[in-house]
Amino acid sequence: MEMKRLMIMLLCATGVALTGNASAQVKKKAAVKKKPAPAAATVKTPPPPFATDTEIEDGKNLISKLDCLACHKVDTKLVGPAYIAVSEKYPQDQATVDLLTQKIIKGGSGVWGAVPMAPHPAIAPADANKIIKYILTLKTNSHASL
Numbered sequence: 001m002e003m004k005r006l007m008i009m010l011l012c013a014t015g016v017a018l019t020g021n022a023s024a025q026v027k028k029k030a031a032v033k034k035k036p037a038p039a040a041a042t043v044k045t046p047p048p049p050f051a052t053d054t055e056i057e058d059g060k061n062l063i064s065k066l067d068c069l070a071c072h073k074v075d076t077k078l079v080g081p082a083y084i085a086v087s088e089k090y091p092q093d094q095a096t097v098d099l100l101t102q103k104i105i106k107g108g109s110g111v112w113g114a115v116p117m118a119p120h121p122a123i124a125p126a127d128a129n130k131i132i133k134y135i136l137t138l139k140t141n142s143h144a145s146l
């Protein structure tokens, strides 16, 4: 009788130990499972291209129809800075597109020297955006001779 009781108690104890162990393993697995999740989250989808080929092509065409080339060349300083120099000065981001769009429309001086950039109030912001995208991509593509 005593022996049987002892066996039962042992069995129970083993059972508890096993269950305990099992749940610990489940926890471990859960912890292990969690790890890949943040790693996967850091895999960023690539950003859309800064400018599409169409925008760049449109920008290039707009520049050649406007008065820009009276004062700018792609690779040589004229009255204004070479466009390649402009593209090397600024990052390819929307803030720069907005900033330089305003510069085209409103004009201004002091960034490259004392001579002012002529204002162009008749140019639509959407067109100026494309012009700037064309200019800013000069450093990274060879699209570009005017």
Ligand code: HEC
Pocket (backbone or CB within 6 Å): 063, 066, 067, 068, 069, 070, 071, 072, 079, 080, 081, 086, 100, 103, 104, 108, 109, 110, 111, 112, 113, 114, 115, 116, 117, 118, 120, 123, 131, 135
């Ligand atoms: C009358 C001469 C003249 C004309 C025309 C002209 N620019 Fe400029 N541009 C300048 C000068 C001068 C500067 C330098 C201004 C400065 O130092 O802030 C300049 C600067 C710029 C810059 C750099 C601005 C900056 O803040 O870094 C861009 C971009 C630019 N011009 C684009 C154009 C475009 C596009 C056109 C045609 C729509 C054009 N320019 C027409 C003279 C001109």
